[in-house]
Structure formats: C-alpha cells, structure tokens
Amino acid sequence: MTHSKVSVYDLVGKVKTAMATITGAIAKANETITEGAHEKFTLLIGWSELEGAAGSRTHMNTLGKGLQLRRMVVEITLLARQRSQIGEDWAAVANYADDILDKLEAQPAAAPFSLSGVHTFHWTARRGVIEYGSASYAGAIFTLEFLCH
C-alpha cells in the first residue's frame, strides 16, 4: 500500500469531521472557527506543532531524502460549558471527555481519520478552565500526536 502525504489542513479537517459525529457536539476547524463559542459542548480543532523528518536530526529519514516523515500535533479544545456551578461544570467536562475518548478509540488501525498517510496517533488530555471569546469555560484540551507520511 502506498501512502499519500498528509497535509496539515486535511488532518485538522478530518479530525473535525470525526468529532462532528459526536451527538450534541459542535465541532469547528479551519474556516468554521469563530471568535465566540456556543453555550456548551463546542470543540475547536487546530494544529499546534509540526516536526519534519520525525525522529531525525536532519531533514530526511533515509539517505538521499527518500523518506521524510511528518509529526503533527493537533489539539481539540473542549469547551464544555460556561463556568457557573462547579459540580455541573466538571461533570459536563467528564461526560464530554468520555464522548471524545470513545470517538478516538473508534478510529481504525489502518488509515485513522480516513487518511491513508496517517501511520499512528496517540493522545493525552488535560482538564482546565479555558478563556475563549471573553468568557470562561470548563473544558479540556486533547492533544493528538500523529506520525504521518
């Protein structure tokens, strides 16, 4: 099987497409990002870090530049709900986090997020209060690290 190069734009868009299938979630990425968020369960998807020739200390992974792997980090910012009642806030974050985890774990081993050039990905998340559009939200940031062709 040959692999296609994965673009940053496509990866962000495909993660958004997957997240948008979560019931009740409003997922935004690329052109659909807005300055403000909806009242609850908004997901903002964007990239945060890139590495060329992943794992190499040069610009190539093989002699003669035969292979250049890409490491891309995509963040999903979960805005669960505006800060109001702390117990309900964190309960919402936990429930929505479960939905996101289910969606991430449902990705196939081959071509996750429908991108044949994605070899692997790994994720971590951290809960927090997130400022967005002049409001505070109880939420979390999911960090997805991709190894791509």
Added chain:
Amino acid sequence: MTTTQTEVVATNCVILMDNAANVLVDISGSLNSVSYNPSNTVAEWHTFGTQWVQRRVIHKDMPLTLKAVYSTLATETAQFTENWFFGGNDATRTVMIYIPDTGVGAATLSGEFVLESYSVELDAEADDVVRVEINLLPDNVVTRATNVT
C-alpha cells in the same frame, strides 16, 4: 595548520545492491544508516633477545551493517533482504557505497557480500515506522577506489 573545507555529511551517500537478477539497484532511499568496519587480524610473537612484541597483519575483513526502513516495495532494502534470505539463493551480492555522493572524486567501496543476519521488530506501541538492521559480510576482496565518471 589548515582548516578543512571538504568535510562531508552522510545524507547524500549512495548505496547500491544487487537484486536477485544481479543488477545493481540504488537502495539509498529506503535506508538511513550504513556502517562499515574494516579490521585486520594481527599475529603477535616474541623472539629471544628483545622485549618488544612483533606483529604482522594477516587477514582483512569488513563487516557491513545497514539500517533500513521496512517498506513493501520489492525494489527497496527490506524486501531485497527478505527475498535474499527466503528466496532460496544465498549467493553473494555486490554492494557498492559512494561517499559522500556519486560525483567525480567520490570514494567508492565495493565488494561481494553474503547475508549474515537481519532483524525486524514489530512493536505496536512504537511511535515509529518499522526498522530493519541488516548484517553483511564480504566474500573476498573489498575494493576502495575513486569515482571518475
């Protein structure tokens, strides 16, 4: 003292190896490290009347180690090696190394080599592509020359 201005990096070195039809193929694009280790075996002896050891070079050898990316194309390093081992023909194959590239004046090392061993680790938890390490041993003379074409 002069300061060198002819230092090289390894990124443009070129490695060619015979395929099963004894045609040299450039496999550089699917491997990222080649190490060769010329060595002499040295005989030692003492004679009456002197404290100093006498030595003489007897044999020469040059093991070769290739580190490749496991890929599925038949004309690339990993499949070359798999087919060499499992193909039922353990005959020697020509290996040729150009340092630092294929330009005029480059150093070349070439010889006939046998496949001693290779290793592949398939690790689902590795955040990396699959790697192959291949150990070759020369059969007869390894030649060092200067590229003139």
